Amino acid sequence: MRAVAHLPKTTTGVTVHPAGGAAAPSRGSGFWVIGAVLVLLMLSSSVPSALYVLYQHKWDLSAAMITVVFALYAVTVLGGLLLFGSLSDTLGRRPVLGAGLVLAIVSMALFAGARGPGWLLAARAVQGLAVGLATGAMGAGLLELAPRSRPALGAQVNSAGPTVGIGLGGLGAGLLVQYGPAPTALSYLLLIGAFALTLIGVVRMRESAPGAARPGRGFSLSPHRIGVPAPVRRRFAVLVLTIVAVWSVGGFYLSLGPHLALSLLQSTNYLVGGATVALLAGAATTAQLFLGRTEALRTAVLGLCALLAGLALVLLALGVRSAAVFLIGTAVLGAGWGAAFLGSFRALSALAEPAHRGELTAAVYVFAYLAMSVPAVLAGFLTNIHGLHRTSVGFMAAVAAVCAVALWVTLRLAARTRAEGGTP
Secondary structure (H helix, E strand, C coil): CCCCCCCCECCCCCECCCCCCCCCCCHHHHHHHHHHHHHHHHHHHHHHHHHHHHHHHHHCCCHHHHHHHHHHHHHHHHHHHHHHCCHHHHHCHHHHHHHHHHHHHHHHHHHHCCCCHHHHHHHHHHHHHHHHHHHHHHHHHHHHHCCCCCCCHHHHHHHHHHHHHHHHHHHHHHHHHHHCCCCCCHHHHHHHHHHHHHHHHHHHCCCCCCCCCCCCCCCCCCCCCCCCCHHHHHHHHHHHHHHHHHHHHHHHHHHCHHHHHHHHHCCCCHHHHHHHHHHHHHHHHHHHHHCCCCCHHHHHHHHHHHHHHHHHHHHHHHHHCCHHHHHHHHHHHHHHHHHHHHHHHHHHHCCCCHHHHHHHHHHHHHHHHHHHHHHHHHHHHHHHHHCHHHHHHHHHHHHHHHHHHHHHHHHHHHHHHHHCCCCC
């Protein structure tokens, strides 16, 4: 294990850099700045979901094109992770987060000025690169700057931040689109201001990466490899299957979920689509808060059970075409999503040494965004052939099979952990 140099502290708890630089803001302020960045980036990623129906009507886009626009975001996130996922381990969390926020502002400007599907593709690509660049730094920074009195808070915010952001983005954008002026621009303009404020916070926060370049030390801007340490690969493979199941559901709901909700509820109100995303994410956040002190593997098992129950309810709703059962199923599905992601992420975050947290966190999100994008694009193309209803049934059944396998291997891992004297 690499040695980690700890910076001396004053009696007030403010870090003093050995080179004689100015005192940095406190550990706690940096933690909440990164938490705000995470929520805002995820919020901005779900805003277009509430507008896809509007874009579809405005520019006569097919379901396949909508999922391509959505998936381009996930693909460019993945590209950013593969190229720069561990960059913050050497360059530092602050500069990487700052660059990600600048790109996020550019993407919001492209969305606000969009004049056709080409603009959407460009905006989504830049947005995905921004999130991919910042993801490793956010995940590692939250673990490093978590309050010493609540060390588990870092993993909780890592897992709850995306669902909080996705829920707020879906609901807020739905409200603004239905009732506010300039429906295709207002949400993005507001986000430009929010990103600018958090950029100021990032500039002022303390650096937390143990291997970050210091004054007098060189660093390289070349892309960094993402990998999983050999001793933990087997455990990683078991836990990441849950990540795949969780984000397959998330990708479907963020791309085609609003269309399915409008169809089942027989509504033309754009708020319905955003509210469906918000219901899924809100239930996920509630479950994460409720299970925050439960052991990681036990939380993952409970989440997978809820995912299976939610998928069964959604399949029932599609079979009988019941809007009420669909909404109940979405809420149960969301609770399972939140719990399964929280439990698996907490278990995965415990596998890495401090100097490699950014690398391992990025590896987790590589699988997450692959699971989010590939099935969603496939579902979009199948929708053009078989229709939204039949495609949704097939998709939910396939994800249920993945959840069942994930539940089986996670139960085996928990039993093995107990047998070895560990905490599941």
